[in-house]
Amino acid sequence: MIDQTISHYKILEKLGEGGMGIVYKAHDTKLDRFVALKFLPQYVSSDTKEKERFFQEARAAAALNHPNVAVIHEISEYEGRFYLAMECIEGQTLKKIVEHGERFSNKKVLEIAIQICEGLAAAHEKSIVHRDIKSDNIMVTPKGLVKIMDFGLAKVKNSTNLTKIGSTLGTAAYMSPEQARGEEVDNRSDIFSLGVVIYELFAGKLPFRGEHQAALMYSLVNEDPQPLAQFNENVSPEIERIISKTLAKDVEDRYQSVDDLLADLRRERKNIEYAKADYIKMSSSASQLKSIQLKKNLRRYYITGSILIVLSVVAAYVLIFKQEGAVNSIAVLPFTTTSTESSAEILSDGITEGIINNLASLPSLTVKSRNSVFRYAGKDIDVQEVGKKLNVKAVILGRIIQNGDNYSISVELVDASNERHLWGAQYTKRASDINTLQGELSRDISEQLQVKLTGEEKKRLTKNNTENSEAYTLYIKGSFYLNKRTFDGLKKGIEYFEQAVIKDPKYALAYTGIGDGYALLVDNYYIRAEEGYPKAKQAVLKALAIDNDLAEAHASLANVLSSYERKWDEAKEEYKKAIELNPNYSTAHHWYALILCNQKFFEEAMREILRAQELDPLSMRINQNVGFIFYNERYYDKCIEQQIKTIEIDSTFPGPHALMGDAFFMKKQYDKALHAYQDEIRLTGDRTSIFYIACVYAVTGRKKEALKLYNELKEISRHSYIPTSFFAYMQLYLGNDDEAILLLQKAVDEKDPIVTSLLTEPKLDPLRSDPRFNELLKKVNLIQ
Incomplete structure (x- = not known):
């Protein structure tokens, strides 16, 4: 076929022949380029099934477009034989x-x-x-x-x-x-x-x-x-x-x-x-083989001395380098899955969170919190960049593949400074055994990190919170939805936790999940305090009755004691217990910082929240609340600076915009405050935040507009829960101090969570000389 022209291809030379045809080099006369023409065996054209197979496979291959795949330009037929016109590659x-x-x-x-x-x-x-x-x-x-x-x-x-x-x-x-x-x-x-x-x-x-x-x-x-x-x-x-x-x-x-x-x-x-x-x-000549053998023989004579030298060097290396190079801080990045099923995503998230929680119980290891690591979910991971942003020496990567009722889980530990593979392992688990995985993984990882553990720490590290795989699956589904922080997500999370404790009535962590769900419904203003906090306390006490060493349960109880019952000293003891049990539990440090702030222990509060920030550097709420402490100390410029830094992490998170608006408001920079508040409302899409704007209007001579917003919020409150304290703020800045005091009294009686900051909230400064305000402070146990 040499020198023949087929279609617009002139055949130049034969390149090769194999079981699936003959390949020629040809010149594409239309596009003036060289191509490789591959002619398929005759049976492909004559057999209907083979013909169908060829076209299906060739079309699929032709769809590929990648620099490491030879391109297929055309699929055609010549004299009853199919051929492919492919990229002609120079090389070997x-x-x-x-x-x-x-x-x-x-x-x-x-x-x-x-x-x-x-x-x-x-x-x-x-x-x-x-x-x-x-x-x-x-x-x-x-x-x-x-x-x-x-x-x-x-x-x-x-x-x-x-x-x-x-x-x-x-x-x-x-x-x-x-x-x-x-x-x-x-x-x-x-x-x-x-x-x-x-x-x-x-x-x-x-x-x-x-x-x-x-x-x-x-x-x-x-x-x-x-x-x-x-x-x-x-x-x-x-x-x-x-x-x-x-x-x-x-x-x-x-x-x-x-x-x-x-x-x-x-x-x-x-x-x-x-x-x-x-x-x-490479050469197999006898002389080279003899040379290699001679070298091996000679090596035997001096290898003992070499080993002694090497051991001395290694010993010196360990003594000098070990403390600097030891892996004492890690981030467990979200495990990935090849499945597009939501259940696979929920499982991978649950296993990731479980490993974080287990490893976080080790006092000698700094483990970054869930909030920070889950910002990398679904993203291409640059290990070195993650290491710098989270300030860790190593990261843990994982992948879960489901094959029927079996799960294949691959895990590796990677040096964050140079992406060097430090350790890796693969685990295979049946669906019925998946609940044992996080304890097993946590143990293996701690062994690779050479973490010295006490007997109690080993127990906490490897314990399974439930032996019931169905309960475990329901629990991780509950956690998945709880972390969405939406009304529907929180309700669905509680439902899954409740199903989990039906499967395993001794599942303390699931009871804690129920408690957190109800508390979050209150904290996010979805329901009234009396609707949520009593249920939260009941669930958390049940959890502690089952397992008094559960850090999460102690922190959750502390939240109820402070936010609902105003038992500040008891709450602080519970936070201290949670931190003792899990020094890496950023939530405990965070919440503890807030009640210290509410009691004007600003120095201690800042110390705790900076520890929380160290553990969870990308948490929006923690970064925001570093500024919240500055705000309550009346360091408004520092508060604004911190909110700008927080917004740089995620500009779509609304909280920092509102707090920055508060700081501008107290600086009497009302235009900037209004702009920040409007950003918050735009991001939430929630009109309940218009009370911020009403306050700005009230102090800038736009009282009619302020009253209009007040009435709009009143109308919203007919069918949605609006904290009474919102109306108190508006009345205060409309000039109605008496009405503001009455509304604050009502908010205290309703256990409105916002009144926990009565002692420090700058916006309430105009009322501090009123004896009735001091009575409110006594009522919430913030002063004697």
Whole structure:
């Protein structure tokens, strides 16, 4: 066919021939470029099923557009034979490079493997499985660009009549065990084949061999490859682990996605700081073998002395470096899942939160709080950037893959300064055992961090709050919805917690969840205090009766004691107990800071809230309330500065805008206050906040407009709960002190949470000389 013109392609030379056709180099006369024309075997055109299969697979492959995948330009037919017009790639196949006795440096192998993974990831994302990954199908250009070729054998997953392959397809030495047995294959088959290619590049030979087809198939299905270190002494244990995992016989033990493999390869590449050379010539000559053996023999004589020297150096290194380099601060980033099901997201969030809570009980380890780490949910993670923002030395990454009733969970510990892989493990759990996972993971992570634990700390670290997997699943669903902080989310969260305690009446953490749900309904002004706080207290006391060592329950009880019962000293003791049980519990430090602030213990309050901020640096409420303490101290400029910093974290969070408005209001910069309040209302979409604006109107000569807003809020209160204190503020700045006092008295009687700050709230300063106001302070136990 040389020199023939087919359509607008002039054939120039034959490039190769294989089981799936002949490939020619051709000139595209229309676009003036070189292409590769692949002519498929005659049976593809003559067999209806094969024809249908070809078109389906070729169209799928043609849809791929990735720099590491050879482009398919056209699919057509000539004289009864189908052909593909593909990108013509200058370079060599990996097979030829290996056959010529050339070997890449370990770093170069990883770079090649990473590029292959990136190309495969693009294909797998479109549900395309290559099915014929081998070194002969991978080209390397002179500039080092890797191209995966021959997606002609690719299949669309789950397509009709395309779910099985025969043993004649593909190159046998690169087949996965399931492929060799003629079973169904998916993306994990490509991962196995890629593992064979990577092994071949490191070792210079294939991992599975046999003198004939049957022997090779037996090796693929039953035998483990020889350790890579036998052929390449520079291979690290981590590379051995990665290759071993790609070549696992059981698909469930293999990497479940190319993305997981890619992450490990990238980290290991970073661990290799220096590459000796791009290529190392391989030779099997006797002289070289003798030279190698001689070196090994000589090494035996001085290795003992070398070990002593090395041990001395290591000992010095440990003494000098250990304290500086020890991992004493971590962030457990949200576990990811390949599933799009909401239940998978809820499970991954629940496991993440559980590990955070368990590890947070260790006093020698700083663990970043849920609020900060969950800001990275669903985002591409730059470990070094996360490390800097959260000020941690290491991060924990996790991935959950569900296969029927089984879960495969991969976890790794990564150095935040250089993304070096420190430790990794994979766990397989049945759905019925998933409740034991967080304790097991927490124990393993603490062991890798070499955290010294007392017996009590070990108990807290590994304890399962419930042995009932159904109750556990209901609990994490409850937590998921509780964290939404919406009315519907809080109600739904409480419902799931209540179902959890029906399944396990001894589930203390679920009772705490019920208590938190009712308290949050009050704190967010969804219901009145008397509707929520008594139920919250009842649930929390039940939790403590079951488990008095539950930090969350002590903090929740403290919230009820301070916000509802005004028992400040008892509340402080409960917060101290919560912090003793869990020094990393940012919520306890945060809430404790607020009641200290309400009692004018500003220095102690600032110390506690800065500790909360250290544990949860991206928490909007904690960052906002650093400014709240400044506001109550009358440091309005510092408050405004802090709110600006908080808004920089997340400009859509409304709270800092309102507090900044309060600070501007007290500085009598009313235009700025009005602008800040309007931003808060715009972000919430909630008209209940118009009382802020009414106060501005009242002090700037716009009393009619202020009264109009007052009446609007009154109308809203007919069908929605509005705190009485809102009306008190408006009456105060409308000049009606007596009415303001009466409304504040009513707010105190109603246990309005806002009146806990009566002692310090700057906006109430005009009333402080009124004896009736002092009586209110006594009534809420803020003065004697």
